[in-house]
Amino acid sequence: MPNQMSAKASGAHRAEPKGSRAQSVYRAIRRAIIEQALRPGMKLPEDSIGEQLGVSRTLVREALGRLSVEGLVELKPNKGASVAYPTLEEARDVFDVRRSLERLVVQSLAGRLTAQQVTTLETHVRLEDEAQGRDGPESIRLAGEFHILLSEMTGNALLDRYVQEVSSRCSLILALYGRPHSSECAVSEHRQLIEALKRGDAEEAMAVMDHHLEAVAARAVLAPRNSADIRDLLAPFARKEGLKSS
Numbered sequence: 001m002p003n004q005m006s007a008k009a010s011g012a013h014r015a016e017p018k019g020s021r022a023q024s025v026y027r028a029i030r031r032a033i034i035e036q037a038l039r040p041g042m043k044l045p046e047d048s049i050g051e052q053l054g055v056s057r058t059l060v061r062e063a064l065g066r067l068s069v070e071g072l073v074e075l076k077p078n079k080g081a082s083v084a085y086p087t088l089e090e091a092r093d094v095f096d097v098r099r100s101l102e103r104l105v106v107q108s109l110a111g112r113l114t115a116q117q118v119t120t121l122e123t124h125v126r127l128e129d130e131a132q133g134r135d136g137p138e139s140i141r142l143a144g145e146f147h148i149l150l151s152e153m154t155g156n157a158l159l160d161r162y163v164q165e166v167s168s169r170c171s172l173i174l175a176l177y178g179r180p181h182s183s184e185c186a187v188s189e190h191r192q193l194i195e196a197l198k199r200g201d202a203e204e205a206m207a208v209m210d211h212h213l214e215a216v217a218a219r220a221v222l223a224p225r226n227s228a229d230i231r232d233l234l235a236p237f238a239r240k241e242g243l244k245s246s
Contacts, residue, residue, distance in 0.1 A: 022062055030072065039176075044080070102150075
């Protein structure tokens with residue numbers, strides 16, 4: 001359902017019968033990485049994170065393990081966890097894979113979007129418009145969530161999973177190597193994609209997607225590292241997830 005997909009992509013809090021606290025910890029850390037509060041290479045001490053979020057180290061360790069599988073966190077024996085720090089070569093590989101996956105997404109959706117799905121996408125693009133020029137990290141997150149919405153709409157669970165993973169990695173790469181996010185360009189291209197999909201023009205949709213992702217990958221200058229205390233950096237994300245924030 002489109003409304004469900006929108007909630008999933010935006011990280012909205014949902015009722016979960018089991019493991020809701022673990023899920024909230026995972027989402028808080030993940031969003032802090034995607035929104036660049038936690039920078040590539042930054043150490044992720046379980047005790048400090050647990051203290052800030054008001055949870056046990058066991059839940060923190062579980063969340064870091066999940067994020068490691070997604071490629072957002074590196075776990076090293078006897079050294080603990082840190083935000084992943086992909087090389088430029090790894091970054092190029094991720095974008096190559098992403099382009100291939102997202103061509104499959106738009107090819108699958110061309111001419112098949114429901115009216116409600118179109119409304120969901122257009123509503124999300126309006127959120128991108130509102131963030132334009134106001135918050136670089138938020139623009140990057142919203143841009144990635146647009147692509148996740150598209151992948152969810154295919155109904156292909158495996159394709160959706162892979163797109164979500166590479167989109168998250170791309171957000172991390174932009175945090176490390178990206179120039180300031182050109183949200184105006186992204187919003188314009190997202191609108192072009194929606195129009196091509198509505199027309200059922202798969203070739204045009206794939207061409208727009210290729211151009212869009214190539215433009216994103218072209219941004220590559222080193223960004224300054226953030227050295228603030230991890231507890232201060234996690235505080236706003238703890239509040240968003242209803243966790244302790246001291």
